[in-house]
Amino acid sequence: MPIDVSVVVPVYQERDNLAELVARVQQALQPTGWSFELICVDDGSTDGSPALLAELAAQRPWLRPVALARNYGQSTALQAGFERARGRYIVTLDGDLQNDPADIPALIERLQQDPDVDMISGWRRQRQDKALSRKWPSMLANRLISWATRVKLHDYGCALKAYRREIIERIHLYGELHRFIPSLAKEAGARIVEVPVRHHPRTRGQSKYGLDRTFRVILDLVLIVFFLRYRQRPLHAFGGLGLWLLVPGSLILSYLAALKLLGQDIGGRPLLMVGVMMVLMGVQLIVAGLTGELLIRIYHEGAARPQYHTRALPAPRREA
Structure with missing residues (x-):
């Protein structure tokens, strides 16, 4: 049956935090009177988290644990939770208790009261991480992602976010795309706002993030920028770059052909190899761009996937 709020939490090696997490989500949502569910997706933990979740769920019908067969990554864990969520509003947060479940009601109330907002992204304005190796790379990544994707947010890494259900149904996560959910939601037509939320230091367990995450973000950013700008027109990306190589290469070969007609030897010139390589690569x-165009048409037409999304028109104003 449909319910009001679904809270999706990816869990990996967080056994020491699970009991308190479940209790605090209950404390935050039960007084509101909303029907809710907590979907904890265990991403292949080996510390006993699945067994503890099953034990906690035995006395709590609103707790729905999911155990993945192995460690797939945070994006896959979130997608597994999204596919099982039944709520009109969907909230995500981390399982390490650095996000505060007490902030959830305010986010849902904002979505209920403001029809012009489809997604609310949390902003850890007073971030409590002590290690500079997490703060500075995160700041640089936030600015880089905002510039590249044109979705201006202060904090892309905050897991505490709230969505209308229809936005979640339009996006699909794989790989490491959980970092770019606001960009994917924007491409799906979401109107996004950012609000400050509380952030607490980690007291139990160990962080799963390291400095290598920054380099993965840069690689994923290349993918997401291509996805946002050229997903429905791959010929403009590949074909444009191909023309930049084909035209100069053709001019080089034309120049060398003219020299050959004038009787000059061009066989040993490096310029000949440059021209041939540029033409072939172009x-x-x-x-490749033409192949991409064919594939994108098969993607949309073969599976009847929509090329666009619509939203309800605002109600007309009544004259006094």
Whole structure:
């Protein structure tokens, strides 16, 4: 049956935090009178988290644990939770208790009261992480992602977010795309706001993030920028780059052909190899763009996937 709020929490090696997490989510949502569920997706933990979740769920019908067969990553764990969520509003947060479940009611009330907002992203304005190795890379990543995706947020890494259900139904997470949910939601037509939320220091367990995460973010950013700008027109990406190589390469070969007609030897010139390589690479890129155009049409037409999304028109104002 449909319910009001679904809280989705990916869990990995967080056994020491689970009991308090479940209790605090209950304390935050039970007084509101909303029907709710807590979906904890265990991402292949080996510390006994699945057994503890099953034990906690035995006395709490609103707790729905999910155990993945192995460690797939945070994006897959979130997607597994989204596919099982039944709520009109969907909230995500981390399982380490650094996000405060007490902030959830305010986010839901904002969605209920403001029809012009589809997604609320938390902003850890007073971040409590002690390690500079987490703060500075995060700040740089936030600015880089905001600039590249044109979705201006202070804190892309905050897991505490709230969505209308229809936005979640339009996006699909895989790989490491959980970092770019606001960008994916914007591409799906979501109107996004950012609000400050509380942030607490980690008291139990160990952080799963390291400095290598920054380099993965840069690689994923290349993917998401291509996805946002050229998903429905791959020929503009590959074909444009192909023309930049094909046109100069053709001019080089034309110049060398003219020299050959004038009787000059061009066989040993490095410029000949440069021209041939540029022409071949340009043709290959244009062909790749054409192939991408065919695939995107198969993607949309073969599976009847929509190329666009709509939203309800605002109610007309009544004249006094």
